[in-house]
């Protein structure tokens with residue numbers, strides 16, 4: 001895939017990355033990024049760090065693939081040590097990211113598990129704190145999305161599972177992390193364009209993203225007096241394994257992102273990472289309760 005020299009190179013954003021136009025493809029959830037055609041760009045060849053997160057200790061969920069993986073690579077190159085959370089079946093994708101973090105000279109702590117397990121948030125935080133020697137940056141990127149064309153076919157089980165991962169799992173993680181966070185720490189969550197423009201075939205997912213946006217803004221108000229800043233990134237269409245593993249109608253993939261976004265193409269995960277770097281760094285010291293939309297021009301309220 002042609003890509004810019006690094007994230008600072010000035011180019012036409014419309015053609016910075018090719019319009020992927022992926023052929024129809026399906027995988028079982030959660031899918032492996034390595035089996036996608038084409039494989040998304042995590043910034044492996046392009047992300048250039050400049051010490052913006054020197055010495056930070058970050059816990060990132062969904063760090064094996066897609067946006068979370070691009071964030072892990074960017075954070076490491078900016079000087080952060082990283083604990084990576086992901087599902088056990090995603091180990092091969094995670095190995096690639098762990099290798100990238102270590103190649104940047106930083107510590108990578110792999111902690112696989114399922115955010116639906118009631119005890120996982122606590123063991124995840126405990127192990128991250130132990131192996132990183134503390135925690136000051138929590139980045140929640142993990143998310144579940146299932147395409148369901150008929151409203152009547154959206155089951156209680158699916159609705160509950162989506163909220164269990166996307167909303168309750170996030171809250172359990174924040175609650176477990178709080179005793180370790182301190183003034184200067186940050187929490188960054190991941191909503192979606194869907195929080196504002198819900199797609200009719202993703203009602204549970206879109207509602208969960210609206211809940212994440214709202215919960216994060218509420219948390220920002222609760223935690224700002226402790227000097228902990230909470231913010232949100234809301235991606236638009238981004239080429240990741242979430243889509244071909246049941247996230248969207250496989251037949252719609254060739255058009256993915258190109259008709260939806262005014263930019264005329266989907267984003268690559270590498271284009272999302274700088275938003276997370278900004279919100280975790282002290283450059284954003286006065287930014288609190290903000291939703292940073294990275295969606296190619298899909299105007300939000």
Ligand code: NAD
Nearest residue numbers: 062065066067086114115141142143192235237238240242
């Ligand atoms: P992805 O599939 O690469 O990443 C999602 C990750 O969520 C998986 O890798 C997995 O590790 C994790 N996850 C899912 N269920 C889990 C569970 N039960 N326990 C633990 N971890 C679990 O896809 P992505 O697009 O990079 O998704 C990252 C985030 O971005 C998600 O929150 C998603 O909703 C959000 N998002 C994506 C898009 C897009 O177009 N790709 C758009 C808007 C928002």
Ligand code: MG
Nearest residue numbers: 030064065090
């Ligand atoms: Mg994955």
